Amino acid sequence: MNVFGKSNLGALLTHVLIAVGIIVFMSILYFYAYLPSTTNHGETITVPNVEGMQIKDLEEFLVKRNLRYEVNDSSYSEDYPPLSILKQYPKAGSKVKENRVVYISLNRINPPTVPMPNLVDGSLINAEAVLRGNELKRGRVELVRGPFLNLVKAMKYKGEKLEPGFRIPKGSIIDLVVEDGGSNTVSAPDVLGYSLEDAKIPIFGSNLSIGVVEVVGDTLNSEEPIVVIKQKPSPNENIKVGDVVDLWVGKKGTPAPSDDGEEENN
Secondary structure, three states, X not given: OOHHHHHHHHHXXXXXXXXXXXXXXXXXXXXXXXXXXXXOOOOOEEOOOXXXXXXXXXXXXXXXXXXXXXXXXXXXXXXXXXXXXXXXXXXOOOEEOOOOEEEEEEEOOOOOEEEOOOOOOOEHHHHHXXXXXXXOEEEEEEEEOOXXXXXXXXXXXXXXXXXXXXXXXXXXXXXXXXXXXXXOEEEOXXXXXXXXXXXXXXXXXOOOEEEEEEEOOOOOXXXXXXXXXXXXXXXXXXXXXXXXXXXXXXXXXXXXXOOOOOEEOO
């Protein structure tokens, strides 16, 4: 090879090496200088917790932290005020780039409505389960006379009778009218001071029976009236229909005997 050929080859290699060097240099400059400066490489922001915050306060709160937000969807929760944040993505504590969008779920102003399920002729236990499944709440239980214990006979909303299928807001309180099972309890009438004949009227009128009648003291040839001085069950005690009432009678003012046989003052 002549001198001119070697000189041309050397010049070519020199140009190639220079070109490669320039490419390598530009690559290093792009990846380690330009790109990090335009993408905030290595710089992250911790996403704050915005759940429960009012949306009117959200934009200013996020702008100060170089973040943005978008409403992704809406739902309803009675645990939060209207137009407050229910959920967020990314979650609080996540590391993100500046200007990242935080997607939020917003609480509706008005709760959605649901059709009232039919609870009539079902059990109280079943009614409570159905109400929970429909995001409704059981309120007051009103007892009415009936042969079946805790059988639902009617549903009420805000004091008004409610028909199945009527749409009501989620979270509403539903009162239930249920049968008492025919327990037929009554309060024992107060017959203290009554004569035995007069005492029979309220006792029999309450569908009760008279049991033992015990005479206390000497009642023969007494000018004082003979009256009831003690009764068991006691006055106004809850008892069942058909129960018996035991009576102690004696002269008016006679001390009533105690349960252990001793006298006690009225």
